[in-house]
Amino acid sequence: MLITSEDRAHAQDLLNFIDASPSPWHAVDTITQRLQAQGFVPLQEKLSWKLESGKGYYVVRGASLITFMIGQQPLTDTGFRMIGAHTDSPGLRLKTNAAHASDGVVRLGVEIYGGPILATFTDRDLSLAGRVNVRTAQGFESYLINFRQPLLRLPNLAIHMNKDVNEQGLKLNKQTELPLLFGIADDTLSAREQFLNLLADELKVKAADILTYELNVCDTQAGAFWGVEQEFIANSQLDNLASCHAALTALLATSAPAATCIAAFFDHEEVGSESTAGAGGSFAGDVIERISLCMGLDDEQQHCAAAHSFFISADMAHAYQPNFPNAYEPNHHVMVNAGPVIKTNSNQRYSTDADTAARFITLCESAGVPYQNYTHRTDLGCGSTIGPVVAASLGIASLDVGSPMWAMHSLRESAGVQDVAYMIKVMKATFGS
Known part of the structure; x- marks a missing residue:
């Protein structure tokens, strides 16, 4: 070719x-x-x-x-x-009040946007990108935000606990099994405060001034060529x-x-x-x-x-x-x-x-x-x-x-x-x- x-x-x-x-x-x-x-x-x-x-x-x-x-x-x-x-x-979008803590872990709740293949989001280095609206003296200003480093993960259940996964395919409950692992819960901060502090630090603004956000869950792996002659691309x-x-x-x-x-x-x-x-x-x-x-x-x-x-x-x-x-x-x-x-x-x-x-x-x-x-x-x-x-x-x-x-x-x-x-x-x- x-x-x-x-x-x-x-x-x-x-x-x-x-x-x-x-x-x-x-x-x-x-x-x-x-x-x-x-x-x-x-x-x-x-x-x-x-x-x-x-x-x-x-x-x-x-x-x-x-x-x-x-x-x-x-x-x-x-x-x-x-x-x-x-x-x-198609993919995953954060819910309005996404961050919640349970069992010592902070997770981020997501909605399904369009028709993604959900199984492809598991065991990948995920992050967040989108826009954040921040309060100003004149009202608010919209900022783009893109965390290029891995922040989130959706770990698969081990095959020892899901022995039929290879025969029946991976099935995820959209409400209970899609929240993304974000971090260890902090005894001094609520899950929401931990999440908003992350946004604020990235944008160099005050967490209290963050009004709203629309955030995509995104992959952090860069696009690549592949194939015996590098004739294909993936992204x-x-x-x-x-x-x-x-x-x-x-x-x-x-x-x-x-x-x-x-x-x-x-x-x-x-x-x-x-x-x-x-x-x-x-x-x-x-x-x-x-x-x-x-x-x-x-x-x-x-x-x-x-x-x-x-x-x-x-x-x-x-x-x-x-x-x-x-x-x-x-x-x-x-x-x-x-x-x-x-x-x-x-x-x-x-x-x-x-x-x-x-x-x-x-x-x-x-x-x-x-x-x-x-x-x-x-x-x-x-x-x-x-x-x-x-x-x-x-x-x-x-x-x-x-x-x-x-x-x-x-x-x-x-x-x-x-x-x-x-x-x-x-x-x-x-x-x-």
């Missing part, structure tokens, strides 16, 4: 991107830093916008971010070229930060596009997208409307622009794992390092139709990128994406694609080195179309 130095550089950049983004809020911060380095201008929703052709802009709402580059041609002639992905990943959150990275990289590599190009990164996809910042909210529609108004479009012209537009929902795809052949549709085996995957579902769990799939195939061909097709087994429930949600709300031609990966929703996922570069190439072709 020929893997070029450019392919490896893209894959390493993806691993660096993920390692810097252990929570959705960090992902938005990482994206922001890259946009600012290339001169993209920040916008605020509460202020009026003034936009210029050829310039790049971005706006943040919660842990979602939409960035765009104004095209050289009128919107009524070209419409928008839009790629969407999501910043969140947390490949679903779906790999798609965010590809869309961002492609946009930053695009200059003077004819059409106005948008890359949208939404929070809350893993829990249904129905939120202020999610793809089911008004964020995408609000940004598109404001761009259109700044470009002088009336209502009729906005509908014309929408009819010329094209939206790609970029999420990850299920690669064939030969140890489990019965889990896959026999005629739709998707292979790692074999190119982007067009995802189709007749019940509209994906937004792809024959026309949009054909359009994507021509983009792959123009970029010199191979492509694959995926359909889920008929007797298994099919997951969904932001694709149908955004397509329905915006009325824009849409399809769902993704890079193939193994162990989706595991704490440690795997994908292919070449697929990283393939997806960037076809996304760049999309922005240039």
Whole structure:
């Protein structure tokens, strides 16, 4: 297998991107830093916008971010070229009053966010990352926090006390067996005080001034290459930060596009997208409307622009794992390092139709990128994406694609080195179309 130095550089950049983004809020911060380095201008929703052709802009709402580059041609002639992905990943989130002591040990209570493979959180070096709101004279200020060192653990029960674990699989009670071990109880401090003191020390603030927090449980192991030719990568959150990275990289590599190009990164996809910042909210529609108004479009012209537009929902795809052949549709085996995957579902769990799939195939061909097709087994429930949600709300031609990966929703996922570069190439072709 020929893997070029450019392919490896893209894959390493993806691993660096993920390692810097252990929570959705960090992902938005990482994206922001890259946009600012290339001169993209920040916008605020509460202020009026003034936009210029050829310039790049971005706006943040919660842990979602939409960035765009104004095209050289009128919107009524070209419409928008839009790629969407999501910043969140399934996992564990701390409860509001997480810290509690029992039997001499402090544990942190967690909620399950989305649909993670819970067994993959056991016996790993876990930590915390997210945001903390701290009281100020003016109200409060939000801080990002990322403990890079191992803080937490979910130890397995020894096989001597769970003799059927290898035959029946690891089963964890979500209420009583998921709290994470944090430390030894202190006779002079409550569990809550121990926990808040940790946050305060990290942020250099007073514990009494900490008002609220939203914290992810995250893995501390860095991303890595693996395989006999180092042709694979492994990391947390490949679903779906790999798609965010590809869309961002492609946009930053695009200059003077004819059409106005948008890359949208939404929070809350893993829990249904129905939120202020999610793809089911008004964020995408609000940004598109404001761009259109700044470009002088009336209502009729906005509908014309929408009819010329094209939206790609970029999420990850299920690669064939030969140890489990019965889990896959026999005629739709998707292979790692074999190119982007067009995802189709007749019940509209994906937004792809024959026309949009054909359009994507021509983009792959123009970029010199191979492509694959995926359909889920008929007797298994099919997951969904932001694709149908955004397509329905915006009325824009849409399809769902993704890079193939193994162990989706595991704490440690795997994908292919070449697929990283393939997806960037076809996304760049999309922005240039």
